[in-house]
Amino acid sequence: MQPEVKGGGAPTGEAPNGALGVNFNEDPSDMNLAQVRAVSAKWVRGFVPMTDYLDTHDPGRQQAIARLLDASGSDFRTILSLKFPFLTLKQSLPKVGSKEMEAQLKRVDRVLRAVMGKTDILTIGNEPFLETRKDERDARLNVFYEHVAEHVIAYRRKNFPQGCRTRLHMGALNHLDKKDGRTKATERWVNFVNRKPEIEGLDIHPHVDSLQAAGRYVQYVVSRLDKGKKFLATEFSLVQQWEAHMDDKIPAAYAEKYKVPPNTRVWQVIGNAIEKPFPQKRWDDFLAMSPWFASHKDYLTQQVHMFRESGKLAVATYGAVQIKSMQTGWGAHKKPWILNPLYANRTVRGENGRVGRTTVWFDSFRALQDS
Structure with a gap:
């Protein structure tokens, strides 16, 4: 049972449970909806980089957002992740109250006007711990993303007083199979999700070398998420296994x-x-x-079964096309x-x-x- 959301913005429609869809990340140019239908998928996921491009261009025409809106209008269910690429841009996390933070929030608002109520899930953050400078992957990271999340919650409450199709998640945790990926900041991330009824869960990206490693991701979140909270797995793979060979x-x-x-x-x-x-x-x-590949031919089946058997999976999305x-x-x-x-x-x-x-x-x- 989902925690109750009081006031405006309460999610409408049926909550996802154990669904499997496709993911195109930031580049949908090689994927069309006929290909999605051919694999019988009902869910499509992508992410949008939150850069100054969005300040001068219509977010609704940005390629990832446009493709998701198109999918949404064609009876697919959709997930959009907001990616804040501070590491790539060599930028520090903005401080609450700063001009830099206000610029980020205005950018968020522009995207929300394009997608809120049209996408089924909005994930606040893509891979925050990998997209932030290494020396800032502490409470400063939590403060930034929590502030953005509160802003998104307030936007939904104000603009959708009768309820909103778009559900909210926090995303996505990486390296949970390793000790250095389980920090005070990741614990705070989960705790924030648990104490905010408006946030329905969190996202994980288990790109791993084995099912056992993926299992450590699942164990981490399932053991910490409160009743009614679920997880997404909008990216997952055995890419580290392939890389070793x-x-x-x-x-x-x-x-x-x-x-x-x-x-x-x-x-x-x-x-x-x-x-x-x-x-x-x-x-x-x-x-x-190739033995290194053939010995894992059941990976996708086993991985999705693992997610579903946890009882906590909302939606998992797997790579659609070679971008x-x-x-x-x-x-x-x-x-x-x-x-x-x-x-x-x-x-x-x-x-x-x-x-x-x-x-x-x-x-x-x-x-x-x-x-």
């Missing part, structure tokens, strides 16, 4: 079948597929013949996000009008919609 030699069977030098490395094969996309069969063979940033600067040390998505649109050439796919994830995802 990028310099492995390719399987002998693959080398023999496709006449590839046996000393070729995994990252080089992926680079070849980026440069000249493979036929679907060759991409499937490459992954199926441009996944291949830019490809090399031995590039993080292999490109192996995660359902659609292998940048490593597999289209055949007979069908977009390439990472077949094992595609099939697992569709099956999970019926489970």
